[in-house]
Amino acid sequence: MSRAVLSAGSNVGDPMAHLRSVVEGFADDLIAVSAVYSTPPWGGVEQDDFRNITLVVDGPYGARHWLERGFELERAAERTRDIRWGPRTLDVDVVTVAEAGGVVVADDPDLTLPHPRAAQRAFVLVPWLEIEPDATLWTPAGVRAVADLVAGLDTAERDAVHPVGRLTGADA
Numbered sequence: 001m002s003r004a005v006l007s008a009g010s011n012v013g014d015p016m017a018h019l020r021s022v023v024e025g026f027a028d029d030l031i032a033v034s035a036v037y038s039t040p041p042w043g044g045v046e047q048d049d050f051r052n053i054t055l056v057v058d059g060p061y062g063a064r065h066w067l068e069r070g071f072e073l074e075r076a077a078e079r080t081r082d083i084r085w086g087p088r089t090l091d092v093d094v095v096t097v098a099e100a101g102g103v104v105v106a107d108d109p110d111l112t113l114p115h116p117r118a119a120q121r122a123f124v125l126v127p128w129l130e131i132e133p134d135a136t137l138w139t140p141a142g143v144r145a146v147a148d149l150v151a152g153l154d155t156a157e158r159d160a161v162h163p164v165g166r167l168t169g170a171d172a
């Protein structure tokens with residue numbers, strides 16, 4: 001049994017359709033999904049803005065299950081790995097996982113938990129804060145409130161992340 005926070009992003013092809021495939025792919029275990037946010041590219045590669053969502057899922061699985069389900073959805077979106085932090089049809093990252101014993105901490109290059117760059121990413125934190133205002137993130141510097149991490153981000157970067165629609169409801 002585990003509960004995971006996932007981040008999905010797309011800036012190639014039809015980003016709304018790719019993000020919808022993620023919500024559909026996790027529908028059976030979905031607890032919450034944020035609005036779709038327009039986000040400037042993080043990581044220094046010049047490319048189109050992304051569309052991002054953050055999801056909370058919960059189910060009778062171990063942490064690795066969430067990564068593997070994400071890979072399946074990336075494959076279905078014909079995701080290729082070309083440039084690090086470059087354009088992509090779909091990226092699904094596992095931000096953090098909690099099991100009965102607490103937050104899962106893992107150093108495996110295939111699955112590092114919590115995601116080592118999540119605390120610096122407005123495109124992860126701002127949508128996450130929308131669906132879990134009291135969320136905390138384990139970081140090597142200690143447990144931090146996501147609200148505090150967001151408050152500490154570069155203002156221009158944070159303010160550039162804004163909701164542009166929803167995947168549920170009328171425009172789903």
Ligand SMILES: Nc1ncnc2c1ncn2[C@@H]1O[C@H](COP(=O)(O)OP(=O)(O)OP(=O)(O)O)[C@@H](O)[C@H]1O
Binds near residue numbers: 092
């Ligand atoms: N928490 C995690 N979530 C998703 N992938 C992870 C995680 N930890 C390690 N990985 C590994 O990272 C590898 C590269 O993933 P990917 O190509 O999506 O990276 P990226 O999205 O370009 O960069 P970043 O890792 O900074 O998000 C994958 O093979 C995956 O096994």
Ligand SMILES: Nc1nc2c(c(=O)[nH]1)N=C(CO)CN2
Binds near residue numbers: 010123
């Ligand atoms: N805004 C934004 N920037 C990114 C994203 C993403 O999903 N959104 N994914 C990346 C690959 O990890 C690199 N940069």
